Amino acid sequence: MSLVLPSELVVDRFLPTVRAMLAAELAERGMTQQEIAANLGVTQAAVSKYVSGESGGDDRFRDDPDTVATVERIADGLASGGMDGYDALAELLSxxxxxxxRGPICELHEEEMPALRGLGCDLCVRGLDPDISAERDVxxxxxxxxxxxxxxxxxxDSIPNVGTNVGMALPDARDETDVAAIPGRIHAMGGRIEIPAHPEFGASKHVATAILAAGAIDPAVRGAINIATDDAILEAxxxxxxxxxEFSADYEDRGEHLRTRFEERGAVPRVAYHSGAFGIxxxxxxxxDSADDAAALIGELLDAAMA
Incomplete structure (x- = not known):
């Protein structure tokens, strides 16, 4: 895995683009190239390239509304004298x-380090927060x-029409934002299984509700997957x-209903099902205990059902 620091992308991709944008904006406000060079800390030759459009730059930043607004604000401040270098630096750092x-720098970083994709990486924002490791693992x-x-x-053949989802909760999960799942659910298309996106926290309401209900009874149970109800699988x-x-499909508060049924059983079952209802x-x-534990069990159940 290539090791690329976000700061490298700031220096190599962001800063040249913003300098070029600032140079153009300051030139439009009547500053000379020498004045622009002094404000930006570059040579007059560099300013000439910026103003002529020869410097290139990254369109991700040129098209980003926050970048455009910040550049215009700094250009107005420097041109009018209402902003000095310290103020401009503060604006750029912000x-x-x-x-x-999760902005353009983050997107570039994931392109340079593909191993970061799908991890929900936010090291730049949170630093070495001890919770990050748990989130990455989930x-x-x-x-x-x-x-x-x-x-x-x-x-x-076991994916229901509404789709299947794979969920797993963080330790001590409190609500569905502490449960990771697949956005858009997993669907069967043309005889193949399609996984539409990388997992995210808060991506599933139904599977998260089931996991949270289970965790309220047994905190060790943190993973769940929904599949179509099938007699052969239940027999297996x-x-x-x-x-x-078995639990009821026709209920108002799914979480409360599942918790009640689990309490009545005295434990969280490995398999819980309902037979549907009108429109359900x-x-x-x-x-x-984890999402991959649940996936492994499904494999065993399908093998037994098809034997």
């Missing part, structure tokens, strides 16, 4: 921080579990000694 927070586990499902024989679960738990497709939840 802009850089915002662009590193995102990576959900991503692995989704790929496992896509490669599982027979899985394509019973043959494995898992004793699937039958669904089965497979639980695990």
């Amino acid at each position: 802009l850089v921080r915002s662009l590193e927070d 995102l990576a586990t959900v991503r692995t579990a989704a790929r496992t499902l896509a490669a599982t024989p027979g899985m394509v 679960a019973r043959a494995m000694g898992l004793d699937p738990l 497709e039958p669904a089965t939840y497979v639980f695990g």
Whole structure:
């Protein structure tokens, strides 16, 4: 994996573009090239290239509304004398921080370091926050579990019409924003399984609700996957000694209903299902200590069901 610091991208891609944008704006406000060079800390020859449009630059920054607004604000301030170098620097540093927070600098960083994609990286914003490691682990586990499902024989026939999702919660999760899942859900298309995006926190309401209900009874259970309810899979679960738990599809508060059913069982089952209701497709939840545990169990259930 190539190691690229975000600061390198700021120096190599952001700063030349912003200097060129500033030079053009200051020239429009009547500053001479010598005055512009003094304000920007570059040579007059560099300013000449900036103003003539020969310097290039990155269109990601040229087209970014925050960058355009900041450049115009600095140009107005420097041209009018209402802003000095310290003020301009403060504006630029604030802009850089915002662009590193899922903005163009972050996008460039993920292009230069593809291993960062799908990790929800926010090191630039949060630094070495101890929670980051846990979040990365959860995102990576959900991503692995989704790929496992896509490669599982027979899985394509177990994806409900509404789609399947893979979810996993952070330790001590409080709400659905602490549960990572696949945005848009996983669908079967043309006999293949399509995973539309990398996992994100807060991407699923239904699977997150099931995981949070399970975690309220047993904090060790942090993963779940929904599949279509199928008698052969339920029989396979019973043959494995898992004793699937049936719950009602027709309820107002799904989380409360599931917690009640789990409490009545005295434990969180590995498999819980309902048979549907008017306008509600039958669904089965497979639980695990993690998302990949749940994916592995689905593979075992499908193997047994197809045997």
